[in-house]
Amino acid sequence: CSEAMIQELKLEIAKLRRDKYGISSERRARLIDQLELQLEELEASATEDELIAEEAAAKASTVRAFTRRHPVRKPFPDHLPRERVVVETPTACTCCGSDRIVKMGEDITETLEVIPRQWKVIQTVREKFTCRSCEKISQSPAPFHAIPRGWAGPSLIAMLVFEKYGQHQPLNRQAERFAREGVELSLSTLADLVGHAAVALQPIHALIESHVLAARRLHGDDTTVPLLARGGTKKARLWTYVRDDRPWNGGAPPAAVFHFSRDRAATNPNQHLSGWQGILQADAYGGYNDLYRDDREAGAVTSALCWAHARRKFFELADIAGNVRKG
Template sequence: MEAAVSPFPDDADVLKALLAKALQKAEEAEQRTAAVEAQLANARARENATEAMIAHLKLQIARLRREQYGASAERTERLLAQMELELEDLEADAAEDELAAEAAATKTATVSAFERKKPVRKPFPEHLPRERVVVPAPCACPACGGSRLSRLGEDVTETIEVIPRSWKVIQTVREKFSCRDCEKIAQPPAPFHATPRGWAGPSFLAMLLFDKYGQHQPLHRQAERFASEGVPLSVSTLADQIGATCQALMPVFHLIEAHTLAAE
């Protein structure tokens, strides 16, 4: 029986050379794969950015036509709302693909990442309160270790943040007193509510009305959002408050109506 012949040479130097050549080929193949992936990511990002730009231009054209010819029907409002939703999704996908293209471009030196033309962000409003967080200065020079440091200036990075909405229950305590002379009971009046037998405060009612009529948020969506925040309120309960508040605001509505109709 003949012994199996090995395809590899017995010389260690030759084996090292073959291994180095195989590793080089594997590295070159990996670089080619990374370059192809980066090119595909760039193409995908460029395509989505182009689609977002087309959707943005279509939305602008539709708005200009609406301003020129007027609001023709409710269908136009629905069409504009649908186009805005599509534009939001396309811009979000374009931003995600741009980041993916940047991550893919870092793996290769032959392909540069695609950069999408982004809208210029306006400065944050001046009326917003500023919380200043000062990073402690170094005690010594990080380069040479010297301690004689002189301040040249500062760079300020602004990050916008939001404080989540908080709920609270206001307990108005009305103590009862008994008169020992006439034996009658005295108690302060109940707190005022905008609606009969009301339980909702004015800020809550204003938010409820504005979200429904100003932001076009139906009550079932608002009820879902309230429940997710830990305050379960049924749609019928919210609808009762809407009806009672609208009835309470009717005198204001009639005054505005009379003022509008009296105009020339």
């Protein structure tokens, strides 16, 4: 029964991944996440049941263990370092005891392992020297810090920011995990690091934005993001503008710039693309309409509506017509 449910869930997930013109991408992504979580629980339970059945079969011959088809595991990535551990070889034949044995080959079993992260404190020593002639003090300049006069190393800052924004791990959870690893860092301290990192990354963001807005063709879209607020979670927006000229044999590297807003007001795309003129491929959201006006100060933006959104309506009409004919 569990095997059938696992296969059914896998087929449903695969169908959702292939479905491009059905429900909205946001709802589909959340549904896939929920189904994958359910699949994870089912497969873990199936493995547990299988091991229990095997153990029972070993103790009593009347109990027959069931077998479950395991997914074929992909080979471990080539870029991972290999540590060769050679088991002590026999010095004599295990059958007759003769020492006239010659190596004829070897069997290799690969096991994936991970080295837990280690915390360390780097002590940068700058020795001082005094001159016996002029009595002045000489010392090497202080090393570069990602954050001026900062106490956190660049790897720690990068990990903190990536976990917060890339893995959606709030700072309070990270602080709890750090404490379990023996490093006490308060929530306010971590938040201060994130603020410093945002300021330090502003020049890079500005360079990416200028590169994206230098294109004559842009892809624009917005998606909802949950925003924690007093009294509950609010629906905020993440705006994305993509430059990708590869379909037109463009030589410029593709890039994307992101903007966050607390609402979906038309002032947001107007502000993001103020001064920009070109072809904007986007959906039919009315917030872009001000960009297409002929009397726009920077010049009208040419609208290129998204065919995927247009086709979606035709698919819905086809489904309705099919249901009517069946009725």
